[in-house]
Amino acid sequence: MSGPSLSPLRRNARLMGTIASVHVYDDLDDGQVDDAVSDALAELERLEQMFSTFRADSVISQVNRGELNVLDAPHEVIEVLDACTWLEHASNGAFSARREDGSIDPAGFVKGWACERGAARLAASGLSNFMFTIGGDLMVHGEPAPGQLWTVAIADPLHPDVVTRSIEIADGAVATSGTSERGNHIRLVSATDNRSNSDNESQLLSFTVVGPSLTWADAFATAAFAMGHKGLEWVAQFVGYEAIAIDANGGVTTTAGFTHSSV
Amino acid sequence: MVNTRWGPVQVQAGLTPDRVVCDVSALQTPNSHNRSVRINNYAKPILHDRVLSAGNARINGVSGATITSRGYVASLQYILDHA
Numbered sequence: 001m002s003g004p005s006l007s008p009l010r011r012n013a014r015l016m017g018t019i020a021s022v023h024v025y026d027d028l029d030d031g032q033v034d035d036a037v038s039d040a041l042a043e044l045e046r047l048e049q050m051f052s053t054f055r056a057d058s059v060i061s062q063v064n065r066g067e068l069n070v071l072d073a074p075h076e077v078i079e080v081l082d083a084c085t086w087l088e089h090a091s092n093g094a095f096s097a098r099r100e101d102g103s104i105d106p107a108g109f110v111k112g113w114a115c116e117r118g119a120a121r122l123a124a125s126g127l128s129n130f131m132f133t134i135g136g137d138l139m140v141h142g143e144p145a146p147g148q149l150w151t152v153a154i155a156d157p158l159h160p161d162v163v164t165r166s167i168e169i170a171d172g173a174v175a176t177s178g179t180s181e182r183g184n185h186i187r188l189v190s191a192t193d194n195r196s197n198s199d200n201e202s203q204l205l206s207f208t209v210v211g212p213s214l215t216w217a218d219a220f221a222t223a224a225f226a227m228g229h230k231g232l233e234w235v236a237q238f239v240g241y242e243a244i245a246i247d248a249n250g251g252v253t254t255t256a257g258f259t260h261s262s263v
Numbered sequence: 264m265v266n267t268r269w270g271p272v273q274v275q276a277g278l279t280p281d282r283v284v285c286d287v288s289a290l291q292t293p294n295s296h297n298r299s300v301r302i303n304n305y306a307k308p309i310l311h312d313r314v315l316s317a318g319n320a321r322i323n324g325v326s327g328a329t330i331t332s333r334g335y336v337a338s339l340q341y342i343l344d345h346a
Contacts, residue, residue, distance in 0.1 A: 010344055019335040021344050023323070111329070133340065136327040144323050149309075155327025155339060163339065166322060168309040178328025208326055210308045242308055252312070259309045 008130075008144070009033050013041045016048055016111050018135030022122070025129040025144050036125035040118040040132070047114045050076060053105050064103040080106050080113060083215070091223035091234070112137050112175055112218025119214070137175040139214045157205035157246055165244070165252065173214035177225035178206035202247045204228055211241035229253065 008023035009030060020041065024033045052058045059077050062068040070081060084097035084106050097106040111134055119132040119139040129142030131150065140150040152174050153163040167174065207225035209217040220241060224231025232255050235243040242257040254260075325339040335341055 012344055014332050017332060018330055019332050019340070021324075021340055023343075131324050133324055133326075135329040135331075135335075136325065136340070137329075138324045138326055140324065150323045151321055153322045153325045153339060155325055157328065163322065163325075164312075166311045168311070172308075174324075174326040176326045176328055206328055244310060254310060257307055259307045261309050261311050 009037075011037045011041070013044075015041070015044050015134060016052075016107075016114070017054075018111075020044065020115075020118070020132070020134045022118075022133075023131045024122075024127055025142070026127050028127070033127065036122055036127050039125060040121040043121050044114050044118050044134075047076065047110070047117065050074060051080070051106060051110045051114075053107060060104060060106070080109060083113070083219070084109050087219050087223060091227070094226040094231075095219065095223035108222050109215075109219055111135065112173075113215040115139060115218075116173070116214040137173070137214060137218050139173045140169065141171055143170070154206075154208050154244065154246075158248075158250065164250075167210060167244075169210060172210060172212050173217040174208060174210050175214060175218035175221045176206055176208040177218075177221040202249045202251065204231075204245050204247050206246045207231060208244045208246075209235055209241055210243070211238070217241065 008025045010024075011022045011034075013020045013022075022037050022040065024037065026033065049055065049057075050059045053060055053064070055061060059068065059073050063070055063073060063077075070078065081097065081104065084095070087095045087109070088097070095108065097104055097109060099105055115132055115134045115137055116139055118134075119130070119141060122130055122132065123141060127141075129144065131138055131140045131144075133139070136155070138152065140152070144150055149168040149170055151166050151168055153166045154174075154176065156162055156164045157178050204225060207221050209221040209224065211217045211220070216238070220235050220238065220243070224235050224243060227234055229245065229247075232243050232245055232253060235241050236255045236257070242255045244255075244258070245253045247253070322339075322343060325343065327338070330338050330340075
């Protein structure tokens, strides 16, 4: 129906241990787009500097060494820790930003939250049609071509070079949590979580959440992955959020709100 | 044409010479009014269930478990970033 998308202006940056990609489809002066993207990436570098547990001079590291009281931390840190506390309660402990030794590590929350802030910076700079992604979590805004939805592939956890599923969305966020490369912010609620309850339910390999906010899509994906199959029902209680789970047998389960389409 | 709870959805599929599906896109969704389509898809994202090859499909982005910066060059997002 519509022609091929115009090639977007694309920028990459190394951030938060992975790669950020920004694709801008606006028909604007390249310099204006570049300035807007630079501004958004600089904001993310500032946030990484604040939250990284790998940097001794980050605010989180200072708090963990007892040199700074959380109440005296920048408002961004208080906002994130407040949200992490809520999520820990809402997920019955499946998500936690607290380590067993009492120190804090909000890394499992910060990436999606920061990516959403980066996308908001682009919009504030006057961009209308763009994708902002960091390490497999993404936000889209506007449209890639007039009248077109965004097509987002869901990486197959078993065959990462083949896309077996894709979704189409308008403005919004997609985040996936999986078995690979996750930090210790995933804490299984009990030894039986995310395991087979019967022979018909195999262990989940990846859990994708779609919704209006990347902060919450990412947070819900992280918590729900730790819950296993019952994570679908948990995500469905949040208005506007839908989920797709892929298990070790290649089986796909979704929340009821998905429109399925096949050829 | 696929009938869903929300109305008919017409999809288009591209085939490679050996009849492997390489591109799937929705041509018609239950609402034709642009704003309705947006709201509809906001709440009801469409899930396509067929094999796509990253080289051919009209894919704007990739969602997957976090990749490290080292693993990025082997990722589908890398292909999209450098196509």
